[in-house]
Amino acid sequence: MATVAPPAARFAKTALAVRKKRAETIAKWVFFAMAAAMIVPLLAIIAYLLYRAAPSLDWGFLVDMPRKGMREGGIWPAFAGTLYLVVISLAVAAPIGVLAAIYLNEYARDNWFNRLINLAVINLAGVPSIVHALFGLGAFVYAAKLGYSILAASLTLAIMTLPVIIASTREALASVPMAFREACWNVGATRWQTIRSVVLPNSISGILTGVILQVSRAAGETAPIMFTGAVFFKAIRPGTLFPYHLNDQCMALSMHLYTVSTQVPNVKDSIPYATAVVLLATVLLVNVSAIGLRVWLRARKRW
């Protein structure tokens, strides 16, 4: 007759179980370390930039004009220029992108033509920024005769941000349950009526977040604007809110960081760092507010 082990021993872990558990714990900590390995550099970089930028960072830095060959003073013209570029490029890209996403998600059937469109969107997203610059130079500066201008630079940026707006809008539209649309169709609404009254209002939060996230992309890119409309320096009337015209060239934060760190000699060390901090802070603030908006609106969803 088999001996029956005492109750406690019956549930004791076997050697195999112990090994498995240990492997699992090790794996978990290894993967956690890998994930943390990304956060640490991010925080370290931000901390170091802030530390080196501190001597120059104050409100005046943002709204002052640069002085003494950009070695002192502020970066207001660059900041204003970036605002112009971002607003105009998104004003062009957002409508086209949203409408294109509506087409792809609501109207397109699964045939070869629409697969081609999908392929085109994916490829547009992967084009290197310097190739966008080449395109902007060839198409907007020369062929369309816009010359070096804010308009040419903004249009180049618009083409660059378009595919991501399309992708994020599609996701937002796809998150609206099919049942909503079917309910509309069942009462006899046309496709556009359905979109206008049910699909769009319910996905507007996702669409908005997608567009806002592209603000940081448009503000941060240098190569596309370097050859189409951004300059090293432009003297503007101080104290105006709208210093540029559409066919002027402009300074831009990203371009300014590049020139101040590579071309202006004997500049106080903290100025390039401060420019980097302003650019980074703008970008991160916009992103954080977009994420916050998304989280808040998602919490209020009713399905």
Add this chain to the structure above:
Amino acid sequence: MTDATPSSLHTVGPRPRRRTWAVVGEKALEAVIRASGVSAIFFVLAIFFFVFREAAPFLFSDEFKPFEFLFSTQWYPTSDINVRYGTWALTVGSISVTALAMVLAVPFGLGAAIYISEFSGRRQRETLKITIELLAAIPSVVWGFVGLTVMSKIIVALTGAPVGVNLLNGGVILALMSVPIIVSIGEDALKAVPDSYREAAQALGATRWQIVYRVLLPAAKNGLLAAVLLGVGRAVGETMAVLMATGHAVNLPHSVLDSVRTLTANIAAELGEAPAGSPHYRALFLTGVLLFCITFAVNVTADLAIRGRRRL
């Protein structure tokens, strides 16, 4: 919606019809929507067209020797005595910096994706995902600035190299830039594996780690491959960060501490000075065409990989 003349349900009268302008307006709007959809193809073709148009005269001229263009390391477009257009050193520069970046980014990226998808609790997951998004938002010129100032000092201090802007610098910076893409698409790929797979494995007594490497990784391998490929695409196409961080030297690297120059940085540095229409200008546009083809190939492969996964 319908402008219903309040015809009662009992009479048989004419069907209520919408006003003409509503119908026409809607048709017009739908035409606009379709046009917007097609515009994506239009823009991709336009990019290729305009870039190719500027490059074409050089491509079809006598000066262009395909073998030399692709495989010679001598890039002397402005020489007074011997003009040469060899892009091999630049191509190797791009490849080596991307390869180094992937060697660093792929393990960390996939590891982080696995952690976020399988091991983390909800709080941790949200925090990590937000951090990844913020990492992805950092502009490339800021990364270049970090490479130029911070990373170069670290590299010189740690390795005793004479110059801190080199292949290693560029590789590390690019890795940090590509990780977010690998993590987010890798996580999507892992999430797409049906829960039934996990549940079946758990029923057989597998731990989470065993599920990951015996079930999930094989099942999601297409999507994970796509994630890596898209990270590669991002790294190859990066311009400003490598312009500032790699030392911009035309040579074949013998060690990670050598400076290199990439195709992208080369165009950015020389485009302004090449007089429009000159062979140098067109040669640069031709390098642009080369870049476009490389990223096109990478993106199409990634897309096919994802698509293959969906048919699973």
Add this chain to the structure above:
Amino acid sequence: MNRHMPRTLPTVLLAGLTAGLGTSLLLSACGGKGPEPAKTTIQVKGSDTMVNVAQAWAEEYKKVEPTVDVEVSGGGSGVGIAALERGTIDIADASRNMKPEEIEQARRNTGKEPMEFIVGFDALAVYVNKDNPLNEITLDQLAQVFAEGGTITKWAQLGTQIPGVSDDTIVRVSRQSSSGTYEFFREHVLAKKDFKLGSRDMNGSKEVVELVGTTKTAIGYSGMGYATPAVKMLRVARMAGGPAVAPTVENTLSKSYPLARSLQVYTLGEPQGAVKKYIDWTMSDAGQNILQDNGYVPIPISSRSR
């Protein structure tokens, strides 16, 4: 239809964004502040060596003539000359002279003859790290270091030993090919031969000096106005055994320093109106003082305007 809060708020936000966009675009297109005096824009592009002076000039000139906007960009002498050939800018800054084929191209594209105005002088200094014991070098040695086919690759071949380094390979720091400094060096030191591949080609004059300042085994060339305490400038001899001359203001003006060069601006045809006034101002005492403050050699008083 407006009963549900989550749906209204984003719509309101969107409407607000669009309204804001629309007004700002409208205002910007109109110039913002009602009727204003006619504004002239002068586009200046080119030499990176000169870009800081050009920008200081632009800044100062705004106080002299508030209705004139001077836009300055760098990129290198080649960039400015290329833009001038296309006729897209008013003034090209160049730290080298225009080549005959460039003048021909400009003539062909725009029908106008480029005019040259010398606005200052500069010495192209050879920089080494301050810890480097070397003090002088000949043009031939420089050519052997930098030119394609040159034989000098290690500091020992120059008779120098740099303290505290294990590898004494010479780290060459150069400029990108768009730079007039690069062209000047190639023409006057390398006798038009090409540069050896593998030098670190920096974007701006300042980067060259910075890299040399942090790298003990480096050698580079840049304008003398870019010196920092971390580097030192070598004395240059035209030939072995000859006198090695230091890059100073006097030696530049007297041309005894072998790598003295002129800084010039080019316009298409004879400059008119606002452009003429601007160039005259840069060549006057006011402009030249700014040039001098930035580390360059001003033109002699006899050549100045007014």
